[in-house]
Structures are given as C-alpha cells and as structure tokens.
Amino acid sequence: MAVVSRSWPALLVCLLLAPAHADWSGDVGVELRGFWQSPVDPRQHNLGASVYLAPEYYSDWDEGDQRLVFAPFARLDQHDSERSHFDLREFYWRKSYAGAELAVGLRKVFWGVTESRHLVDIINQTDFVENLDTEDKLGQPMVSLRLIRDWGNLEFFVLPYFRERTFAGVEGRPRVLLPVDTDNPVYESGAEEQHVDWAVRWSHFIGDFDVGLAHFSGTARDPRLLPRFSPSAPLSLVPHYDQLEQTSLDLQATKGDWLWKLELATGERLRDRFTAAVAGFERTLYGVFESPADLGLIVEYQFDDRAATFTPFQNDVALGGRLAFNDTQSSELLLVSGIDLDNQGRFTSIEGSRRIGQNYKASIELRIFSSIPAGDPFAELRNDDYLELVFARFF
C-alpha cells in the first residue's frame, strides 16, 4: 500500500513535467442568431448573442500507449438559461495494447456514413440546444474495449449512465411550441438514468466497401415529447425515454467520384418493431466553374415506419450541394434541402465557412422551415427561421 501511495505523486509529477507529448488546443467564439418572424411565445426574442469556449488538452505517455484527454465545453447565452451550459465533451483515459484498446471515461463516438440524418449514430446524446443538426454531442460515460483484428474492429461498450437530451428553455429559439420540462423526464426503466446500456459494433473495410454492423441495448437517446396536463404547473412537454433494442448496418461503397451510402436500423421500442433507412449517394464534380472548386451533389432518401412522435423522417428526400472552393481560406458552402414526400413540408439549410488570417474562422448558417403543414413535428418551428453568424478564434 505504501508503495502505491508513494508512487501516485511520482506518476502525477511525470504526467505534468515530462509527458512525451502534451498539448492544449481548442476554440472560442461569439455567435449571433437573428429570427425575422415574430416568436410564437412572447417570452422569446428575435435577436440573441452567445459566447462559447471549447478547449482540449491531451497528454501521451508510456511511449504513446497511454493517453489522457480532457475537453470541456461551455456556452453562455444572452437569453436562454438552458443554452447556457457546461459539459465535459471528453474526459477519458485510453490504453493501447497490441491489437486492442481500452478506454474509460467520457467519450464521443461517431458511427455512420450518411449526411442528412445520422440514423445509426447512437452512443452519444445530442446536445440539442447547440444546434438542430444533432451533430453536437454530450460526453457519454463508458468503458469501451476495441479489438483490432485482420477481420476488422470489434468494439464493446458498457454505458453505465444516461445523459438526457438538452432542449431550448422558455426564452430560447428555435424551439417547439411548448417548453420542454427537462427537470421531470419519464423513463420506461425503473433504473431511470442509472440503467446500464451496452453496445457492440464490428467495422471493417473490404476493397471499396466500408461496413459497420452494430447492436445497441438500452435507453433510447431520442425522447418522445408528450404534453403534461397538471393543475399545479403550466402546460409543458415531458421527455419520455423508452427502452430500445436496435440493430444497425452502415455501408459505403467508394467508386471513383461516387460515394454510395446506406444506413439501416431495425429494432424494438415500446414492444413495436420498426425499420428505418437512409440511402443515397454523393457525387463529386472536380474543378467546376473553370476554377479549382469541387462540387459534391448529395441525394439521400429517408424512410422510417415509426409514427411522427418518434421521428419526422418517415418518407423524405434530402437534396444537397457541397461546394469546396479549395482556396487558402478553405472556404466552403453546404446547401441541403429536405422535402417531406407525404406533405411537401420543406426544410432548407445553408452553411458556409471561411478562415480569416491564420487563426480565425467566420461561419454562417441559415435555416428555413417552409410550407410545413400542421401536425408535422417541424410545424411548430415554422416561425423559427434564423440566420446565425459565428466568429471563432482557434488556438
């Protein structure tokens, strides 16, 4: 025992003074969001500012076989108390062995190949107050073991604690008509957020094909939002987190300028079997408009046999174009339009970014909800078209 307790300070000194490689990096930025339609709720605002800080530290030792990663995130929002939040995106230790990797802590893990919907990406909870695109994630507590073999990677996850989805607060925009009461979630499992989830995934590449096969068992990341009628509290939506069994496949074939993509998920939730898919392609045209720019054309079809309380993507198509200018400022423009084939509701998104000087970056984002009929999950967002400007410094 004495040896152990004496070696701890020594280990700490080693970590702090003589790591083989260690580095701080990250970004800090200012964001402005403007909404030009009147808010549905008079407590909401048409213009809002916020600032964020996202540093990242890593330290390697043991000849690079061990690594500590620490990546906190904080945002301060002018109006929305829910959007002002702090999270540990990553805070984990990882050890590499011959043919294996063990990681313990809060991590982010991405699965999938498609662009318009991340159907099979299920390990992390979405930090929904950050962006509607579901690409911002909360750090997920886990123990994971990856086996690296000739026949691919096999990775096991034990997820001992559930993170609730974040939602815009009373003054926040964009948000659905009623505020979401994140303080009183309803769980199907009696263990609530302590339910231990698990997942396993095999991934490999064979020639032009990249393939992933996975199973997840545990608390669904995407809650159903159901109204709660209570005499003592104002009307609000309550997130219901069901138990979910989901098996998924993601597949990409890279054939010259064409990327063919498929994500497929099937499983059981509330004793109902469901099937969902995203399938499509991205084709890149090089050197368009007599310039060095590349234009990627994206077409993806989305299918889901679940009801609208689960997902808005029952029968939708997403069309997009990604323009990479290939200039020294790495200028990019991405336009995606999602069309609901059942009710012709449309969601359009434009994202652009450009580096300024060596360490700054300006981004613009435009989201437009148009001709969305009542009853569609997006209908309550129809007054929440917005333009967002972000100016960030990277270090």
Add this chain to the structure above:
Amino acid sequence: MKRYSLTRNALIALLAVAAAGTVTGQTAEEKGLEIAKEVEARDQGFGDTSSVLTMILRNRHGQEVTRQMKSRALEVPDDGDKSMIIFEDPADVKGTALLTFSHKVDDDDQWLYLPALKRVKRISSSNKSGPFMGSEFAYEDLSSQEIEKYTYRFVRDENIDGEDYFLIERFPVDKKSGYTRQLVWIDQAEYRVRKIDFYDRKESHLKTLVLDNYRLYLDQFWRPLRMEMVNHQTGKSTELIWSEYTFRNGFEDSDFNRNALQKAR
C-alpha cells in the same frame, strides 16, 4: 608498348560500339523507362519515414500563409506506399488526418478523420488534379510516384552549370490527370529528380517544380528538404520545407489504419 596501345585502342573502339549499341538498340521510350526504374530502384528499402512539413503559400503579391503537418510513410513491397498526414496548423484543422493506401494503377484508398465529429470518412481519391490544401500542389503531385502511373520517353542529355542531367518526358496514364505531359530533369550522378515542368490539358506550360537541398539518409536515400512549385498562369507559388526527417522508425501496418488515424497527433 605497342601491344598495350593496341589493346587500349581496341578497348576504346569496343566501348564506342557498345555505346552506339545502347543508342540504336534501345528506343527513347525504353531508355526513359529505364531511367525512371533506376530512380525507383535507388529508393527501394527505405522502410518507413517520419517528417514535419511546412507549406508556405504565396500569392502573386508575395503575401504568405503557412501550413504545418506531420507526415509518415510506410514502404509496401509490390504496391504503393501507405501514408498518413496529420494537420497541425492552421489551428482550425488541427487533428485532422488523412490516411492513404496508394496503389500502382488503381485509385488510392483514402480516409479522412474529422476530429470535431470524431468521424472517419472514406473519401474519393479520384480527384487527381485538385489542389492540396489550397496550394499549387495537386494531389497527383504529392501522391506516391509509382512507375506504372506514367509512360516515359527519353529526350536528351543536358549539361547545366557543369552537372549532367537526363531530360525525360513522362505522360500520365490516368485520364483524370490534370497534365498531358511532364518534363523531368534527373541528375546523372545520383538519379535524383531536380526539376519538373508541367503541361496542362491545353498543352500550355502550367507549373514548374524545383527540388533542392537534397540530403542523404542512411548513406543511401536522397530526400529533397525543399520543393518549390511555381504556377506560371496565376503567379502563385508554394514552397514545401521538410524537417525532422527520420528513417526506419519501426512503423508497422497497425500504425497506418483507421484506428491509428483517430489517434494520430
């Protein structure tokens, strides 16, 4: 004495005949290929390399921006090399990494790691002529220079500033190449590529690449520590400077896969 002199003359005559034989018995295409093969042969067996690459991009007004990346390569017998490029600067692309399995004839296999999303993305490698990182270097200029990627033709010997060069012409096999042909100057002393003129699809002189500051590693492998590409049509140029070059680091296949890509720093 006389006998010696005869032998000497005979030897000279024999050498002259042999030399004439090489010229007449070998086509310009064969000689061009032979030189290219010798360039490649002299680089066989390097094992692996690690280096730091600084890229300086200049516009026609002389304004500069710099990029920095780490580069690792693993020699693969009978196929193209495996390589990994880890971007360090500018800061917004820090941690982004590119893994390439190059092939002699087929398109390379490429994966890009996007650290913000923790996403490994298989990308199309068929963009040969596009600019790398907004520079004057196209992807095909920086990819593994395999013999099979071109056909060759010997043009002539040249003597520039007292040094002897082979001038060969090479023609990209890939239809997606941005070039019709390249003129390549190779020094006869060490078979090092010293200069390349690039001709675009319209047959006009597009770019010139100069490779210098050659340094010898492990007593066998020459590496240019500086390359400068000048685009004659835009007036822009890109300078590449290598440092911290190390050979035989003991890299293995497992240092060049999708797992290594996600961990690369």
